[in-house]
Amino acid sequence: MEFGLDKPLVDIQNLTFRRGDRVIYDDMSMQFQRGKVTAIMGPSGIGKTTLLRLIGGQLKPDSGKILFEGADIPKLSRQDLYQARKKMSMLFQSGALFTEMSVFDNVAFPIREHTRLPEAIIRTMVLMKLEAVGLRGARDLMPGELSGGMARRAALARAIALDPQLIMYDEPFAGQDPISMGVIVRLIRSLNDALGLTSIVVSHDVAEVMSIADYVYVVAERRVIGHGTPEQLRRHESPLVQQFLQGQADGPVPFHFKAADYATELMELSR
Amino acid sequence: MLKQIQQLGANTLGTLQGLGRATLMLFGALWGRPRPLKNWHLYMKQIYVVGVLSLLIILVSGLFIGMVLALQGYTVLAKFGAEQMLGPLVALSLLRELGPVVTALLFAGRAGSALTAEIGLMKATEQLSSMEMMAVDPLRRVIAPRFWAGVISMPLLALIFNAVGILGGHLVGVDWLGVDAGGYWSAMQANVDFQQDVVNGVIKSIVFAFIVTVIALHKGFDAVPTSEGISQATTQTVVTASLAVLGFDFVLTAVMFGG
Numbered sequence: 001m002e003f004g005l006d007k008p009l010v011d012i013q014n015l016t017f018r019r020g021d022r023v024i025y026d027d028m029s030m031q032f033q034r035g036k037v038t039a040i041m042g043p044s045g046i047g048k049t050t051l052l053r054l055i056g057g058q059l060k061p062d063s064g065k066i067l068f069e070g071a072d073i074p075k076l077s078r079q080d081l082y083q084a085r086k087k088m089s090m091l092f093q094s095g096a097l098f099t100e101m102s103v104f105d106n107v108a109f110p111i112r113e114h115t116r117l118p119e120a121i122i123r124t125m126v127l128m129k130l131e132a133v134g135l136r137g138a139r140d141l142m143p144g145e146l147s148g149g150m151a152r153r154a155a156l157a158r159a160i161a162l163d164p165q166l167i168m169y170d171e172p173f174a175g176q177d178p179i180s181m182g183v184i185v186r187l188i189r190s191l192n193d194a195l196g197l198t199s200i201v202v203s204h205d206v207a208e209v210m211s212i213a214d215y216v217y218v219v220a221e222r223r224v225i226g227h228g229t230p231e232q233l234r235r236h237e238s239p240l241v242q243q244f245l246q247g248q249a250d251g252p253v254p255f256h257f258k259a260a261d262y263a264t265e266l267m268e269l270s271r
Numbered sequence: 272m273l274k275q276i277q278q279l280g281a282n283t284l285g286t287l288q289g290l291g292r293a294t295l296m297l298f299g300a301l302w303g304r305p306r307p308l309k310n311w312h313l314y315m316k317q318i319y320v321v322g323v324l325s326l327l328i329i330l331v332s333g334l335f336i337g338m339v340l341a342l343q344g345y346t347v348l349a350k351f352g353a354e355q356m357l358g359p360l361v362a363l364s365l366l367r368e369l370g371p372v373v374t375a376l377l378f379a380g381r382a383g384s385a386l387t388a389e390i391g392l393m394k395a396t397e398q399l400s401s402m403e404m405m406a407v408d409p410l411r412r413v414i415a416p417r418f419w420a421g422v423i424s425m426p427l428l429a430l431i432f433n434a435v436g437i438l439g440g441h442l443v444g445v446d447w448l449g450v451d452a453g454g455y456w457s458a459m460q461a462n463v464d465f466q467q468d469v470v471n472g473v474i475k476s477i478v479f480a481f482i483v484t485v486i487a488l489h490k491g492f493d494a495v496p497t498s499e500g501i502s503q504a505t506t507q508t509v510v511t512a513s514l515a516v517l518g519f520d521f522v523l524t525a526v527m528f529g530g
Contacts, residue, residue, distance in 0.1 A: 056404050085406035096401035110405045113412075155401075162405075 007070070009034045009166055009198045010055060015064035017047075017054060024050055026222040027064070032166075037192050037199040039213035041206065042220050043244065048202040049093075051219075052168045055200070056090055057081045068166070086114060088166040093174060095155035097143035103130070104139040107158045114162060129157040132194075133187060149180025156187060166198045167191075173205040181205075185212055206245055210234075218244060293489035300414040313416040321382045321417065322424030326431070328381050329374060333432035336373060337439025340364055344440075345448050354450050358459035361440035362433075366463065366472040367528065370433040372520050375479035378425050379512035383487035386417055387508040390491030391501035414488055421484030422477070429476035471527045478523060479516050486512045 008031035017025045024047040032038045040048055053059045055066055057073045066073040068084055076084060089110075097106050107126045111117065117125075130136040133153040143151055152172065159167055172184050189212045192199045203209050209216065210230040217227045218241050226233060226241040233241065243251035259265070344360040390413065393399050399409040437459075444450040463469070487508045494504035 053400075058400065058403060082406045082408070085404060088404070090401065090404040092397045092401050094397050096397035098398055099396070110407070113405070113407050158405075 008032050011067040013065040015061050017061045023222055028223050030217055034198050036214040037212055039201040039209040039216045041209055041218050049170050052170055087164055089159040089164040090168040091156055091159050093171045095151040097155055099143050103141050103154045107161050110161045129161050133157045149176050169201045171203055173203055173208050296492055299410040317416045317420035321420040325381050328377055329428045329432050330435055333435035334439040337436030338443045341440035341443035355454040355458050357444045357450050358455040359462035362437055362459045362463050365433045365436040366468045370429045371472055371476035374429040374432045375483055375516040376513050379483045379509050383483050383508050383512050384505045386487040387491035387505045391494035391504050395496035418484055422480045425480035426473055426476040475523050482515050483512045
């Protein structure tokens, strides 16, 4: 497929997505450039994971386009969608390793499913991927025997097993201790640069994201409220963006969930 | 009153939607060219998990049900001096009715619940989603082998159940209560018809196998991916599958033996 390398790998245009009556995204647009780490930040509960599922074609938008290499993902036939998915991969928050297989077999799984390579070559490929995430020695362990950070790295090795063009990270830093957080931050950057990947990181860990991302979208209230390089964002004028970046409890995003008047409600109870 | 009617309507619609989703799931799993050669180890593994591991409970239950049948039947038959009819009594009860039905009920409890819990947990831990993102269809990779394993295993388990039950009846009737061994077997031979009794029983258990397996797989695949959702789905599998088996048993019996 001839496709301009200067064009974004993933191009989201005027995306609207509803879940039931609730609007998750309203006319939102985003571009993800090739070879870059692009981050999507925002408060939890705004459907950041949903966005990754939309790009992966697991959900269909109500309107708008999601272009991957120029092909509109929601309009692809089932077969084309599966072909497109071979070029992308996703690192789930839980790792989502197959619990009944060893680490080695987990990483070998996509290779065995999609190629007819001899076992010796598969072994070499798996060991290379595991080496890249530093888990070559853990290949015979079962997922249950891994720590949370190791499980996520093993899942990362599986995600890059077929050398995808796009890799999507769903909250890669959530629930990690500082050391494994540092390891994952480094891995995302180094894998992106070494393998020529395009990375999308969804997260609400401001410091980590700002340190590795080339470009950041801040999403809140169903749309993009600010975007730019980390430098540009730090100088962004929107109070909402600033509240999020600096982690202030109260501000444009109120501390209190929408509720009736406090005093009135207390009076009702005592009555 | 209006509320109850609304509830009834909602329940009916829910059931119909569930049926629709189950059909879609089955269609997605079985449609297209099957690749048993590439995935034969998956099929083998599931037949082992679903079928072989259910053997023990089937053997023990079959034996005891056969023994109880002989004991109960003997006391009644002895009143009429018809002890030599014990063989056909045990064999026909098992082949026509108890074999398929009890096997299906045990299978729903033993293998069906396990299938639901396994698939529900795979869904909750995003294993199914990640498989999909790796361009591997979970319906083909996960659902199809389990479906075939259930449909192949259960009729075989029912036949084993019948055989063990008949031996159990022999143990009690002949070895303990003193019915003539030759009479036990020859009366059975004379009164059991292959087409009418054996084949119909097997057809029943194939139908039950289909029902139980599809319900178990669907409940797991459709489970709310939380611990509470999975526990509910597992319970529902056993309850729904058992009731469906009993309901269909009545219909099938009426069609096969009613006329």
